[in-house]
Amino acid sequence: MLEEITVEEKLLRFENVTYRYEEDGEEALKGVSFSVQKGEFVVILGHNGSGKSTIAKLSNSIYLPTEGNVYVNGMNTQDEENEMQCRKTVGVVFQNPDNQIVASIVEEDVAFGPENLCVEQSQLRARVDEALKSVGMYEYRMHETHKLSGGQKQRVAIAGILAMRPQCIVLDEPTAMLDPKGRREVMNTVRRLNKDENITVLFITHFMEEAATADRVMVVDDGKIILDGTPAEVFKEVELLQKVGLDVPEVARLTAMLRKNGCDLGDILTEDAFVEAFIRKMEG
Amino acid sequence: MAFLEVKNIGYSYSKGTPFEIVALHDCSFSVEKGEYVGVIGHTGSGKSTLMQMLNALVKPDSGTVMLDGKDINADKETARDTRFRVGLCFQYPEYQLFEETVRKDIAYGPTNMKLSAEEIEQRVQESAQIVGLPPELLDKSPFDLSGGEKRRAAIAGVMAMKPEVLILDEPAAGLDPIGRKVIMDMIEKYRLATGATVLLVSHSMETVAAVADRILVLNKGGIAMDGTVDEVFSRSDELIAMGLDVPAVTRIAVRLKEKGLPVDPCVYSVPQAVSMLLKLIGKKEGTA
Amino acid sequence: MIRDITIGQYFPGTSVIHKLDPRMKIILTVLNIASLFLCRNFFSLLLMLAISVVWVLLSRISFKTILKGLKMILVILLFTAFLQIFYNDGGTVLWHPVESWDFKITTEGVFSAIFIAVRIVALILLSTLLTYTTSPTLLTDAIERLLSPLKVFHIKVHSLAMMMTIALRFIPTLIEEIDIIMSAQKARGADLETGSLMQRAKALVPILVPLFVNSFRRAYELAFAMEARCYGGDGKRTRLRVMKLQGRDFAMLAIALVCLAAAIVTSVVDMGGFFLFEKVI
Structure with a gap:
């Protein structure tokens, strides 16, 4: 009984998942196991081709595992009757903002998901407005999608998923094609959704700075998870990270080098925390 | 007179209609032979338009661009010739690959230059080597390469024209740290091999600060700063106020x-x- | 510039025309265009031109925008008008430069040229106004509903409509992409402007191949994104916007029908010769 409850708490669970794109091709994922708790903000890091993007498409039954199982809220994604329920529970936002917007007008695009779910017409409007307000794009509801900036398009894509009222959002490198401003917009939106609306987030990226404020960071290399822990724990592994082609965020490098030189400020990953700790050090 | 000289350039889109938008106004700067210049500005600052003026793809409404003391827009021949002397590599250049083989794709520029077959082959080999594409990939279809290899093949296509000025617009966009380093290394290799002038366009101050001698900062269609890396960074607060990624x-x-x-x-x-x-x-x- | 193309563009707004039921808007446009083609004299033509202008005024889309759209077809307009002058030699001769030539300008030629030009302008006004004031999604939804009787013949009306929605959504994206690819290939020395027809066709290969390859990639990614948003493909969906015929729809329909009747009557019935343009001269 006890065990059943803990299983249910896990919104997303990968169990020994192996995935091959072609029947006798290379394994993109090699026996990966992990789970995501309700309300968590998990970042998956890895270089291009590490297999991290495959995880996104496996998490809502767009791909089905070659071996092993993926569970969404305890439902196996391999069971066909679970397909729609899985996609409703776990929404996926993709990398290229241009290639995931279906409609020409912002609010029509956001309505696409709930329309497919046959949400009653009387509730559609409320869902669309709410989702757009959540990502700060409500004023743009009548704008043409192709005229938006990259960051705005990506926020519309997030709203399109939100309008389906998912419990978890998986974002597959949503910032890779954006400029710094767009990256900040998307990051802030996702953080807010996790904090204020308690939406579980699985954020896939190769930008290290984006991992600093996560609850948990997983590092994927060559189809396997090689690190899994809090950002502080993960970023201590400077050499291992560099070996798999990743950088350590500047702030973490700065504190590490200061520590080596006899100035220990503690575990610091964000600029705010650094400024605060350093001033405290100077004053005390 | 400097090697590349831009004088009082102005440009607007949809000129003469009510939709007119000023993209650039009164931009002047010059670049010496062999300099490595970083060009910084956020989306919409006009930097892409400005770069397309340096190889005569876009003609300024006012002002002149002089290469080696000659107006590049003087006549059609000079403009076309400038395309080969000033190589411009667009953002996400892998989306412009089209030939049957990587070799033919890299050879597209040199072929348009009407070089001899031997010369073309030699240039293909050289530039493939600079970008680190192994010879066995040259006979593959460019569409069978990995994402990173495609990017390299596309950049090789511009380098094969042996431009005296190489302009790259966000050449490392979308790449992971290793991929970014590979791209920066091959630009350096090209520079050392040819002594070319390089203009590197980027959002990231960090990338540019690590390699460039000088930085041009574009803001709202004008040149906001022009100086050495130290000079520009001594005005960091202004850079942050412009919304740049320092x-x-x-x-x-x-x-x-x-x-x-x-x-x-x-x-x-x-x-x-x-x-x-x-x-x-x-x-x-x-x-x- | 290739980016100046405004075909299929939509200008969001809240005017009466924007608010009309899109199904009715399609029917009205068809009716108005039919009336336009039935016009045989200046009276009915001017009536239709007036109706078109009233539509534009009601839509509150600026005349500048409309004129910009017209600019694209100016060449066709002038060419057609010119041909009309050339082919019509009835009525009084106004100008006959060389006696031995067939070429002469007559009153009838001039009038029919004006007639054709006005008709084309009104036609463009009416049809562009449909896309200018209706969002592509609504437009395709409306077409889907108007064509839904075809389901009886096992035609997948929903899939057709979805294809149209996506096509309209991607037109601006593709136009931008063509622009970039063209510039990039020109930067590598592509010559698109000179040479024989054969050479020019060949020069298009470096533009068309990447365009197709990229479009397939886009289609592939879009399919994933649509699946992730629970798209089933069977047409079982609700809609954000309900289409409901209202008083204004019927009012506009009545006006359109009156115009159609006027066009038919004035072209068939002899109005004592007054309205027929040959007699006006």
Whole structure:
């Protein structure tokens, strides 16, 4: 009984998942196991081709595992009757903002998901407005999608998923094609959704700075998870990270080098925390 | 006179209609032979338009672009010739690959230059080597390459024209740290091999600060700053106000300065920041 | 510039025309265009031109925008008008430069040229106004509903409509992409402007191949994104916007029918010769 409850708490669970794109091709994922708790903000890091993007498409039954199982809220994604329920529970936002917007007008695009779910017409409007307000794009509801900036398009894509009222959002490198401003917009939106609306987030990226404020960071290399822990724990592994082609965020490098030189400020990953700790050090 | 000279350039879109938008106004700067210049500006600052003027793809409404003392827009021949002398590599260049084989694709530019077959083959080999594409890939279809290899093949296609000025618009966009380093290394290799002038367009101050001699900052269609890396970073607070992506250590330095600490905001690398902060602590402990 | 193309563009707004039921808007446009083609004299033509202008005024889309759209077809307009002058030699001769030539300008030629030009302008006004004031999604939804009787013949009306929605959504994206690819290939020395027809066709290969390859990639990614948003493909969906015929729809329909009747009557019935343009001269 006890065990059943803990299983249910896990919104997303990968169990020994192996995935091959072609029947006798290379394994993109090699026996990966992990789970995501309700309300968590998990970042998956890895270089291009590490297999991290495959995880996104496996998490809502767009791909089905070659071996092993993926569970969404305890439902196996391999069971066909679970397909729609899985996609409703776990929404996926993709990398290229241009290639995931279906409609020409912002609010029509956001309505696409709930329309497919046959949400009653009387509730559609409320869902669309709410989702757009959540990502700060409500004023743009009548704008043409192709005229938006990259960051705005990506926020519309997030709203399109939100309008389906998912419990978890998986974002597959949503910032890779954006400029710094767009990256900040998307990051802030996702953080807010996790904090204020308690939406579980699985954020896939190769930008290290984006991992600093996560609850948990997983590092994927060559189809396997090689690190899994809090950002502080993960970023201590400077050499291992560099070996798999990743950088350590500047702030973490700065504190590490200061520590080596006899100035220990503690575990610091964000600029705010650094400024605060350093001033405290100077004053005390 | 400088090798590349841009004088009082102005440009607007949809000119003469009510939709007219001024993209650039009164831009002037010059670049010497062999210089490595970083061009920084956020989306919409006009930097892409400006770069397309340097190889005569876009003709300015006013002002002139002089290459080696000659107006590049003087006539059609000069304009076309300039395309080969000033190589422009667009953002996400892998989306412009089209030939049956990588070899033919890299050869597209040199073929348009009407070079001899031997010369073309030699250039293909050379540029493939600079970007690190192994010879066995040359006979593959470009569409069978991996994402990173495609990007390299596309950049090789521009390098094969052996331009005296190489302009790259966000050549590392979308790549991971290793991929970014590979691209920066091959630009350096090309530079050393040919002595070419390089203009690197980027959003990231960090990338540019690490390689360039000089930085041009574009803002709202005009040139906001033009100076050495140190000169530009000594105005870090302005860079941040423009919404540019400065390195985290620079932001930290600016914020510490705002808090009243005697910090020089002109830092852009971790080692610089470490030595500066250690000095501060040392001073404090010295007085205590 | 290739980016100046405004075909299929939509200008969001809240005017009466924007608010009309899109199904009715399609029917009205068809009716108005039919009336336009039935016009045989200046009276009915001017009536239709007036109706078109009233539509534009009601839509509150600026005349500048409309004129910009017209600019694209100016060449066709002038060419057609010119041909009309050339082919019509009835009525009084106004100008006959060389006696031995067939070429002469007559009153009838001039009038029919004006007639054709006005008709084309009104036609463009009416049809562009449909896309200018209706969002592509609504437009395709409306077409889907108007064509839904075809389901009886096992035609997948929903899939057709979805294809149209996506096509309209991607037109601006593709136009931008063509622009970039063209510039990039020109930067590598592509010559698109000179040479024989054969050479020019060949020069298009470096533009068309990447365009197709990229479009397939886009289609592939879009399919994933649509699946992730629970798209089933069977047409079982609700809609954000309900289409409901209202008083204004019927009012506009009545006006359109009156115009159609006027066009038919004035072209068939002899109005004592007054309205027929040959007699006006």
